[in-house]
Structures are given as structure tokens and as C-alpha cells.
Amino acid sequence: MNKAENDYSLKASLAEVFVTDLNTLRKTVESLEVMDTLFKAGMRPDSDSYQLHDLKLKYGKYRIEESSQ
Structure with missing residues (x-):
């Protein structure tokens, strides 16, 4: 987390799983x-x-699990 504060590419990478659209999140998880x-x-x-x-x-x-409950 300390590295993420100063590294934009790391922040952008982490942001992939903080999206609000569940369809986008599902596609990201499939890719991962x-x-x-x-x-x-x-x-x-x-x-x-x-x-x-x-x-x-x-x-x-x-x-994804939390959203389905």
C-alpha cells in the first residue's frame, strides 16, 4: 500500500477491482x-x-460474491 501512494501505475492497476459496474468487475476477474x-x-x-x-x-x-447475496 505504501508503494501505491506514490506509484500511479500501481494505483491504476488496483483500481481495476474497485469499479462500480459489476459486469466490468466480472470481466476483470476472468482476466485475472x-x-x-x-x-x-x-x-x-x-x-x-x-x-x-x-x-x-x-x-x-x-x-462478486458479496454482490450476489
């Missing part, structure tokens, strides 16, 4: 799931990038 499959197949990026990806995927899924 495809990337996750590639990462699990051995194409994992550096530690910070992977942690950011994992955070976005988990939070995106959480928001």
Missing part, C-alpha cells in the same frame, strides 16, 4: 483468473507483481 493459470504453470512474475495480482483476484472474487 486466466493470468493466475499462467502464473501457476510457471510464468510467475516477481514477488511484488504476483502479490498485487493475487490481492486483486481475491478482492474481485470477494466483491
Whole structure:
């Protein structure tokens, strides 16, 4: 989070899962799931990038689950 305060590209990346439109969020989560499959197949990026990806995927899924309840 400290890096996100000063890094615009990091803020923009995080903003993908904070959208208000659920259809856009679903598409983003689908994209993140495809990337996750590639990462699990051995194409994992550096530690910070992977942690950011994992955070976005988990939070995106959480928001979709919460909206369906």
C-alpha cells in the first residue's frame, strides 16, 4: 500500500477491482483468473507483481460474491 501512494501505475492497476459496474468487475476477474493459470504453470512474475495480482483476484472474487447475496 505504501508503494501505491506514490506509484500511479500501481494505483491504476488496483483500481481495476474497485469499479462500480459489476459486469466490468466480472470481466476483470476472468482476466485475472486466466493470468493466475499462467502464473501457476510457471510464468510467475516477481514477488511484488504476483502479490498485487493475487490481492486483486481475491478482492474481485470477494466483491462478486458479496454482490450476489
